[in-house]
Amino acid sequence: MSEADSDHELIVAELGREPTPAEAALFENLWSEHCAYRSSRPLLSAFESEGEQVVVGPGDDAAVVALPSIGGTSEDGSEDGETEGDEDVYITLGIESHNHPSYVDPFDGAATGVGGIVRDTLSMGAYPIALTDSLYFGPFENEHSRYLLEGVVEGISHYGNCIGVPTVGGSVDFHPDYEGNPLVNVACVGLLTEDRLVTAVAQEPGNKLVLVGNATGRDGLGGASFASEDLAEDAETEDRPAVQVGDPYAEKLLIEANEVMIDEGLIESARDLGAAGLGGASSELVAKGSLGAEIDLERVHQREPNMTPLEILLAESQERMCYEVAPENVERVREIAERFDLGCSVIGEVTNGNYVCTHQGETVVDVDAEFLGDGSPMNDLPWEEPTDPETDLPDTDLEDAFDAVVGSPNTASKRWVYRQYDHEVGVRTSVPPGDDAAIVAVRETDTGIDGGTGTGLAISAGAAPNWTVANPRDGARAVALENATNLAVKGTTPLAAVDCLNGGNPEKADVYGGFKAIVDGLAEMCAELSVPVVGGNVSLYNDSVSGPIPPTPTLAMVGTKAGYDAPGLEARSEESSLLLVGDDALERDSFALGGSELLAQFEGTDRFPDLPEAPIDRLETLATVANAESTLATHDVSHGGLAVTLAEMVTADVGLEVALPTDDLAAGLFHELPGRGVIQTTDPDAVVEAFDGVAPVVELGSPTADGTLSITVATEGGDETTVLDRTAADIAALRTVLETELE
Template sequence: MTLAESDRERVVGELGRDPTRAEAALFENLWSEHCAYRSSLPLLSAFDSESEDVVVGPGDDAAVIEVGDGIYATFGVESHNHPSYVDPFDGAATGVGGIVRDTLSMGAYPVALADCLYFGGFEREHSRYLLDGVVEGISHYGNAIGVPTVSGSTAFHEGYEGNPLVNVACVGLLSPDRLVTAEAQRPGNRLVLVGNSTGRDGLGGASFASEDLAEDAETEDRPAVQVGDPYAEKRLVETNEALIDAGLVQSARDLGAAGLGGASSELVAKGRLAVASTNAVHQREPGMNATEILLAESQERMVYEVDPENVDAVREIAEKYDLGCSDIGEVTVDGRYVCEFDGDVVVDAPAEFLADGAPLNDLPMETPETPATDYDLPALAEAFEAVVASPNAASKRWIYRQYDHEVGARTAVRPGEDGAVLALRELADADAAVADAPGIALAAGANPNWTACEPYAGAYATAVENATNLAAVGAEPVAAVDCLNGGNPEKSDVYGGFGAIVDGLADGCRDLSVPVVGGNVSLYNDSEAGPIPPTPTLAVLGTTDTVDAPGSALAGDGTLLLVGGHDERLGGSELLAEFGGSDAFPEVPENAGDLVATLARVAGDDSVSAVHDVSDGGLAVTLAEGLTADAGADVSVPSLAALFSEAPGRAVVETTDPAAVRAAFDGVADVVEIGSSDDSGTLAIDIGDVESGGVAFDHDAVAAFRETIAAAME
């Protein structure tokens, strides 16, 4: 990829001369889609990003939300899609490293990760190869740095065959006095680079992420993939803590896309900065030129603004943790971004023009069509087994058991439930039990079947689904970050689908009163196999008064209520994905915010023993996931479609006081009694419109259905 001719003309007009080689490379990367959001920025104003809890909104390395008296949480998300296709292990691992450093740059300590993964058809050997490498990369990096992976999602869809997605979110914690931002504070301060030495790995990563994947990407684009060192990252985490503790940091940026050039240009957008000498950057490869030094995306590096008198103190701390440290520049007020190499000026450009001068794209957009209703239903037993055993609905235990989800001793609700919950020990009474501590909850994911069916409705449902996941563990959402993934925006139908998921997600979050405080956009996710489905990954953070949450497993002694009632539309369902056909997407709830808030309160009631949302695979999978060897259920639903519809905003509640649950949802949502739980270990399902009656499956049979991923990968 080279600087487009129209962009070159714009640069020449501003500079009054041809750009140098280093300048042209900087403009190419910083004005790329990946960095400048040239096609997506016009759409992002749809999101609301403010609330009384939001301390720092979009625009910094991570957002900051107040989650309790005297405690802030940072929240961010990023994608590492193209690199994870070319090199699944390193691509995924460095995605984790990047989002963790975004957390560090705000002064926070990382406490939780959520990974959302999307691959081609599971039956394909190449998809399983990518899955294996990506999961290994995430677990290797996350486990080594001591940050638990507690939530996420995994989906399989033919549209990802040539372009998987790896989206990673991170939550950190800090006290208000430790907050650091990317706004340069004072002229005369020094710019100090701390971390691993700079090499040639990851060169051109930003521009690589802004173009379609070619057929030979796995070999030709490998140099654009960064190589991570989690043990260096762990030392960087501790170094960052020590620097913040000592009050040595005035502002900070993580070195990610476009390397030092990208990080320093982001500081430029908020202050004024001159990098005095690229030669000063500590390097691990001899003979690097200015362009390579500026744009290399070598990992485990941070840039700090430091008072001149504190540079030596920063260097001492870096050396203590065996990390490199280079004094490379000075904050100035002249409005120029200047870089020198071997005594020559190789970059001299207006700071704001370099950081924010990329022209936005005005692209045509086609409105997606609503699918027609056209399908034939299979027999009940065949449908149940196929859907419960499908990779999208089957157990993800093989994936999350590779992650250390308990390091840090905060995790109260582990992976496998609707949402994860972590204890805020800082807010607990010294003598209180852990279960009585307040907590934060995290849920993340998206369903490509939903957005492939109807992008707007599917994205709206994504917001409702993640909020419902939090409510099921007793938490109410307070903020969200999104990772908006799409194909080539220059194709009007693809851009139309992308625009629809932006609007759907924005409207869903607005109706839930959940501000979208940050995010990431990844476009040009096209390959020889075609564009990906528009994929609006959403991560939602919630708060709860106690970490003692109900689980999804049935207790075996209650009435089963379906909150939200039945729906018989099958658009976007796993049933149609398995057996073919089309249908309109189910209706989304009109009062999603009230529904979620009520469900969160009901989940904390003493009479409620289990809560589980209805999503992938519909009611059939919800019931299958609640089955244990000692707890079964006898349920009745009006139709096969009602059993497999994936209408959002619904949950199954097991309770010994159904009247109280009905009263709580009066005027908020329909509540339908679907049966009762018992100690049989058997799931019996009766379908009202099926002449042959119902079916029954014992726990062992259902457990075997759900082991599809583990059986293929082990």
């Protein structure tokens, strides 16, 4: 029996009758993989989601986390201690995938992904303050991949810039297995205080359900079920009606109207209209409160004539919110909506009964809301354990390897992407895109962010398809460690994370085995780092005629610190030392290169490197060292290995003279063990002492004034020989491949 047939039998048994057409469509969408997580939910219990800082965990539109009380820094650099009132400052974290829509229509697909995650933020009572985007495409040299890249970036930048929310970070990766199915994962951070918090849990029978925002049209019909199927060869034309069309100017009005309603305490609960449209949002809202609703679909403000009940329920028209409002506050909500030129409909009320929808006096839906939302059976799917690749290392010339890796679109500068985003709007961004992690101000003081006072929030987001192809479980563990290292080298302590778990068709045992492995690996490392995973998103059926995508566990992690300043990643000209910290591989008999960009460029294979033990200790030490006055620059070592880190630290005015601490040049420069950092410091002894018993420290060299990266290696006689010389201009030419090829 097929899944659809068994679902139908279950629904008929529950209802005691055949479902109406509108009910059948609601069940199809809300019980789809996209909404119900039928194949992934059995695995998600692996994540630890609780902690003292967690206010609202998984299951709502966005997670809510309390910021720790962190002392500010006075003008003389001394610690002020705890800031009064810190305990009621919260942030929201959410992440969304818009993968299939972005393949069919890259501009609108990506733009509406931004709109959706921002509305998830609004529904918790928060104001959106930062976005990240993690993007994955097929080979950069392919014309279609570039078409998708350009459309997606344009869609994200257009929507984010128009609504005034800065895009401050993210990642861009290219891999052959995304050719037929790109990924667009967008995360949003919001800011609120304890008294502004609302949730998606309906509160009380008799309260009204009010729809605010754009009028409902026929766009996006069946989007949830579309996202739960493999992409067909003709998807770009046949599935275009399932892609929503965004209106960022309406979203900006909705953001500001929501702010006023929250300020005035008019909202009892809220849910944004995303997957499955009004039917999904309103039924989930009341189901979470173990309540029901009576909704008159004719009251929904519509922009197209003669819409059917099914179309009104399931259309995924954008820029709409469903609010639960006390009867005495309805008129005020209507006034605010009109002030911001937004549509407003009182569509029904919360009840103690079933979820009931009527149209022209006829009942078209009458079901138990909790059964509709949570009644779908989970899938018990077979899976195969992933196997490690055999070792097949290429024989490469060092200079050729350096040029290929540093000039790869995966490791090259992403400036072409992030310069299209307005990352300064909102005047919170202290460390902008292009660094290991962005830092935004979440609590201003009278001196503003230039004074370096208050609390900063660091944000890192991304995954590593090369790593998770080589070893899904350890690759996912490495993704968590690398994001945490990005935060640590900017002097911040990890607070919480959300994930977007992307996989192929789970009905294929090998694909599901890889997906299960990334879930387990990500959960294990986040637990090791004491970072609760407070929410997320699952996107399966990312499969096409060209095959499944790599298992891709995008992680968005945040950390906090006192002050907004952090050492940059570019080397400075002061007299100082360059130290490599945390490179356990130097103490081993051999390096593992699995998952490295070196092997991707030269078609080699190898096992994934063993990750360091007790990583939390080294990250805490790394954060402490990063905040020291003697630290001039910090940069993590991961994608592309030490070669890319050093290349990114060189500037036109400051070069680096480096003595490589191994005679295995290829491995020493290109292995990608995460949890490492390069520190430029005026007090190397203090760094060595700080890491004593925690992680190895190796002195690499020092800065020079010639803007050249010079790498030497010791010979058997104790002399040094130069193995690589690259000027800043040479390196810039390699690293600007995106700008060179796309402009």
